Amino acid sequence: MLLAKGLRRLIRTGSMSVIDATGVLHRIDSGVPGPDVTVRLHDRSVHRTLALNPRLRVGEAYMDGTLTVDDGRLYDFLDLLGLNMADLEAHPLVSVKMVFERIVRLIGQYNPVGRAQRNVAHHYDLNGALYDTFLDADRQYSCAYFRTPQDTLEQAQAAKKAHIIAKLLIEPRHKVLDIGSGWGGLALQIGRDAGADVTGVTLSVEQHAASSRRALEAGMADRVRFKLLDYRKEGGIYDRIVSVGMFEHVGVPHYREFFTKVKALLAEDGVMLLHSIGTMGPPGTQNPWMRKYIFPGGYTPSLSEVLRAIEHVGLHVTDIEILRLHYAETLRHWRERFMANRERVKAMAGFDDRFCRMWEFYLAAAEMSFRRMGQMVFQIQLTRHAASVPQTRDYMFDGERGARLSVAAE
Numbered sequence: 001m002l003l004a005k006g007l008r009r010l011i012r013t014g015s016m017s018v019i020d021a022t023g024v025l026h027r028i029d030s031g032v033p034g035p036d037v038t039v040r041l042h043d044r045s046v047h048r049t050l051a052l053n054p055r056l057r058v059g060e061a062y063m064d065g066t067l068t069v070d071d072g073r074l075y076d077f078l079d080l081l082g083l084n085m086a087d088l089e090a091h092p093l094v095s096v097k098m099v100f101e102r103i104v105r106l107i108g109q110y111n112p113v114g115r116a117q118r119n120v121a122h123h124y125d126l127n128g129a130l131y132d133t134f135l136d137a138d139r140q141y142s143c144a145y146f147r148t149p150q151d152t153l154e155q156a157q158a159a160k161k162a163h164i165i166a167k168l169l170i171e172p173r174h175k176v177l178d179i180g181s182g183w184g185g186l187a188l189q190i191g192r193d194a195g196a197d198v199t200g201v202t203l204s205v206e207q208h209a210a211s212s213r214r215a216l217e218a219g220m221a222d223r224v225r226f227k228l229l230d231y232r233k234e235g236g237i238y239d240r241i242v243s244v245g246m247f248e249h250v251g252v253p254h255y256r257e258f259f260t261k262v263k264a265l266l267a268e269d270g271v272m273l274l275h276s277i278g279t280m281g282p283p284g285t286q287n288p289w290m291r292k293y294i295f296p297g298g299y300t301p302s303l304s305e306v307l308r309a310i311e312h313v314g315l316h317v318t319d320i321e322i323l324r325l326h327y328a329e330t331l332r333h334w335r336e337r338f339m340a341n342r343e344r345v346k347a348m349a350g351f352d353d354r355f356c357r358m359w360e361f362y363l364a365a366a367e368m369s370f371r372r373m374g375q376m377v378f379q380i381q382l383t384r385h386a387a388s389v390p391q392t393r394d395y396m397f398d399g400e401r402g403a404r405l406s407v408a409a410e
Helices: 002-010 045-052 054-064 074-083 085-090 092-108 115-124 128-132 153-168 185-194 205-217 252-265 288-293 303-313 326-340 342-346 353-372 394-409
Strands: 015-019 025-029 036-041 067-069 175-179 197-202 224-228 238-244 266-279 316-323 375-383
Touching (some): 002 025, 002 045, 036 045, 045 054, 067 074, 074 353, 153 238, 153 266, 153 326, 153 375, 153 394, 175 185, 185 197, 205 224, 238 252, 252 266, 288 353, 303 375, 326 342, 326 375, 342 353, 353 375
Parallel strands (some): 015 036, 175 197, 175 238, 197 224
Antiparallel strands (some): 015 025, 036 067
């Protein structure tokens, strides 16, 4: 079998047993300790498609049930692939395809007004009850901040919000803009903790409705409001701007446009905090399965791509922090919660077993990309002028410490 021959050349760590669609067992053992999994193929057509286009077809085959992993050990299977990904991407067939993807990647990342909203709706306008099955109660759908390995998801997400708010140096007199405000948790936290006036903008109909309802229920609608609006159409001047988990949907062709708009919205002494997934390597391409089924128009940037755009528009980078394995731990919590509620999701209108397999693959593969494949989260602090924030980072630690003491006193 062509697939088995390819795997024997690629797997340098761990081992795999592949039972093909005719029932023949193919054993691949690298001799180096690592995950040991058994994969079954249930359709002869996947023998060829997996060998020719593994980055797309592995996920599709799992979704369709034509590839299964014994004992339900999808995580171990993806861990094995992650450990050997460098060799997989060096394979001639895969490397040629990735060169082609780099050439055409800008087409897939073209996200003008209108198309950007359709891309957002694909993922974020699903049944809101789905997200309740695996997110924390505040529906923070971005990397949490684990101060200790023992932190719960709820504690880590609260720490993430405190971490960001501390970097923004928000005062009650400030006007704050949240670009990509999600279900409103961060904006509401800023309104509660800092007493500032906050405007959130989102392209998700579901998120806009939920966040607006939350502001009303919290009695904060007079100072925390949400708009169903593309950030490019927002006007006014803001003392503070924050964007968490939205930049991944901007696309490289629009980076300068994004930062030009941020600069136009930011007060002369203003501060902006950008929180985004990134890669530790050079510019690359989005995983084709993830782009097709989970985040159309999405892209994980390298720091060099982001900083080049920032430099071009003349903003000052006043702080950069790299969160390495925090998102891997966040995704572990999400995956475990989703799997514990899998039957509940399957019973929801519009979802079925194929959807559940797709979501399981998404969460496990995303976690592996942070553990094994060089993905990380960066937080970049930006200003118009170098003197807009203090010389040292002490204010960040003091702000977070104050937030922890406030929570402990409640």
